[in-house]
Amino acid sequence: QVQLVESGGGSVQAGGSLRLSCAASGYPFYSNFCVGWFRQAPGKEREGVAVIRTSSSATWFADSVKGRFTIYQDNAKSTIYLQMNSLKPEDTAMYYCAAPRKYVSNCAREDGMDYWGKGTLVTISS
Numbered sequence: 642q643v644q645l646v647e648s649g650g651g652s653v654q655a656g657g658s659l660r661l662s663c664a665a666s667g668y669p670f671y672s673n674f675c676v677g678w679f680r681q682a683p684g685k686e687r688e689g690v691a692v693i694r695t696s697s698s699a700t701w702f703a704d705s706v707k708g709r710f711t712i713y714q715d716n717a718k719s720t721i722y723l724q725m726n727s728l729k730p731e732d733t734a735m736y737y738c739a740a741p742r743k744y745v746s747n748c749a750r751e752d753g754m755d756y757w758g759k760g761t762l763v764t765i766s767s
Contacts, residue, residue: 643667643756645738650761655730661723661761663738668719668756670695674741675748676721678712680734680763689749690736691723701749706732728765735760 645668649661665676673696681687691712692701700712711724721738739754747753 643740643742645740645756645758647736647738647758647761650736650763652764652766653728655728655765655767657728657765658724658726659728659763661725661736661738661763663721663723663758665719665721665738665740668695668740670714670716670719672696673744675745676714676738676740677748677754678721678723678736678738679751679754680732680736682731682734685734687737687751689751692748693721694748703749725763728763730765730767733763733765735762 644666646664675692675694677692678690679687680690690703693712709727714721737760738758740756741753742755745753
């Protein structure tokens with residue numbers, strides 16, 4: 642049974658950094674699947690932020706976070722990390738990690754994801 646648990650959210654000032662963790666117990670890290678980070682700001686739709694292919698570690702980032710966020714995995718800990726630097730107030734959102742049950746070509750689409758964590762809140766003050 643796959644379970645995703647996020648942690649690491651909090652409140653920081655603009656320009657600061659946070660590292661989010663997604664503990665993905667039971668997920669086949671050596672498959673050609675993926676794990677994605679999504680976020681939902683108040684009054685907005687959920688959007689894909691960053692994705693990693695678990696077999697190749699290939700990554701994708703939304704334009705809004707490119708150059709500021711990195712995503713990486715620790716296979717021994719079955720954990721995916723989202724390192725967020727140079728944070729902006731517009732990064733304020735609930736952050737979720739998600740994963741599909743099978744191979745999907747576009748891991749940034751939430752409709753392709755089957756497993757979701759409960760989220761961790763990130764608040765950036767100006």
